[in-house]
Each structure stands twice: as C-alpha cells, then as structure tokens.
Amino acid sequence: MGVQRMDNVGIVVDDLGGTIDFFLELGLELEGRATIEGEWAGRVTGVANQRVEIAMMRTPDGHSRLELSRFLAPAVIADHRNAPVNALGYLRVMFAVDDIDETLERLSRRGAQLVGEVVRYQDSYKLCYIRGPEGILIGLAQELK
Structure with missing residues (x-):
C-alpha cells in the first residue's frame, strides 16, 4: 500500500x-x-x-x-526565515480561509505582513502570501463561489 x-x-x-x-x-x-x-x-x-x-x-x-x-x-544551526519565495527547500504552508480580507485584518494585529498583494485567480480564488511569526511564509486562499 x-x-x-x-x-x-x-x-x-x-x-x-x-x-x-x-x-x-x-x-x-x-x-x-x-x-x-x-x-x-x-x-x-x-x-x-x-x-x-x-x-x-x-x-x-x-x-x-x-x-x-x-x-x-542542540543550538539551531541555520536560519531560513527570510528566504524569498523562489528559494530552494521549504517554501510555505497554505491554508484555505473563508474570508481572506478578514483573516488578513486579524493576523496583521499579530504582526503578519503581506508579501505581495491579494490577487484574484480567474473566478476561482483570492490568494496571497504573508510573513507570519518569525518570518514563516504562509499562503492564504479563499475559494470564490
């Protein structure tokens, strides 16, 4: 299996x-x-x-x-937190959300910063990347119905 x-x-x-x-x-x-x-x-x-x-x-x-x-x-030996989205290795983790704008508003109060901008992909999704705590790259996707 x-x-x-x-x-x-x-x-x-x-x-x-x-x-x-x-x-x-x-x-x-x-x-x-x-x-x-x-x-x-x-x-x-x-x-x-x-x-x-x-x-x-x-x-x-x-x-x-x-x-x-x-x-x-032991102590941490490498730091990839500020790697750009085209770096090799771990890139990001993405979450589906109900309302991307409301989610961004809540997370910005916790220090999240938009990487680029919120974009619309055809009539299917609104998408964005943010930097969360410690520079963790996080994708957000809102399915458009």
Whole structure:
C-alpha cells in the first residue's frame, strides 16, 4: 500500500508561545504540547542529545497538522526565515480561509505582513502570501463561489 495521508508539516521556531498564539488566531487548534528528548529521538532525526519543545496544531477539519518545534539543545544551526519565495527547500504552508480580507485584518494585529498583494485567480480564488511569526511564509486562499 502507498501513502495513507500527510501527517504534518514541521516548522522550527524560536518563540513557541508566540507562534502558537498566531496559529490559534488563524483558526488552528492546539492539539498538545510536549518535550521530546532521549536516545530514540536522536536516532530518528540524526541529531544526538536533542531536547525539543513541540506543539501540535490541528486544522479545524482534523485532517492536517503543523508541528511547531523549539530546540532547547542542540543550538539551531541555520536560519531560513527570510528566504524569498523562489528559494530552494521549504517554501510555505497554505491554508484555505473563508474570508481572506478578514483573516488578513486579524493576523496583521499579530504582526503578519503581506508579501505581495491579494490577487484574484480567474473566478476561482483570492490568494496571497504573508510573513507570519518569525518570518514563516504562509499562503492564504479563499475559494470564490
């Protein structure tokens, strides 16, 4: 059998609490928080002696999750938060929203900044990219009915 589903997308952050608050404002739910450490964790990730605080955020439909991680040890070694949208590697995570303008208004109060502009794609979608907490690139899509 092949893939059953995509379980989650992981994002490493410095301010776990602030990032949780941002995604709560977006409409995700906090599924749980934990500290991950131990020999088994290093075997999975290839990072020995790690100690990581995680928070699992779930979309309201229960099908998608973000795993937010804050490394306590070892220290973070790279920073991709300000990479442009055409950079190699992780690009963005996109969420379908009911009302893109209302969502932008709420998230701007939490520091979100529009990357370009809100555009209309044919008669199907309104789309935009924002920079959320710590420069995380987030796409928003409103289906036009």
